[in-house]
Amino acid sequence: MSAYLLIISTQAPYHSSAAIDAFEAALAASNVGLQVKILLEDDGVYQCVESQQAESIFHKNTYKKLCSLPLYDIEDIYVDKASIDFRGLRITNDGKLSYSIINQDDVLLLKRASQQILVF
């Protein structure tokens, strides 16, 4: 497996800059030629809730931003299954946002195989 930068986003989409910081870091890294993979973990899994209505708080929709990542050559997006289950979410890969839901063992493998990890 080739070297990659793993960006772990652990915060809910709005009310802090963490989610957007993770997104922009991913774009910047991809822009300079790094292979980037993104892991949504802990409260970060709320970012892939499709029914967000961010316009009600005058934000841009984080789900739609994630959908745009393949345009920047970032196609490996992973979501931690344990974080989804703990929060009682019903998140399925519906095709608009392409991601893989992975278990704890695979999360660990993803982290171990990465060259660098950035946590937001």
Next chain:
Amino acid sequence: MLIQVMCNKLDQVTAYIDDESIHFVLLQNGVYLLPRLLTLVSPHRIKVLDVDWRAAGLDAQFNDHPAINNKHVNYISHTQWVVLCAEHTPVMTLQ
């Protein structure tokens, strides 16, 4: 007493759940706490800032939750939130 919850941390709230006179307003990231808080606290003690709840997109996620689906939870506007803060003493914020 009114507690404004702005974080998704149940452990910060649990110390206050047994006092029936305490009411909770969930806003910002505190709205994510609603499904779990409803397992511990009666819905009439919980208010949720409507715009933050809609921004989170959780209505569709929990539309089969009895309290959320039947609108037993009070979803409030910014104006109602300000009125609540003016009516209650003290107001505590958890973040």
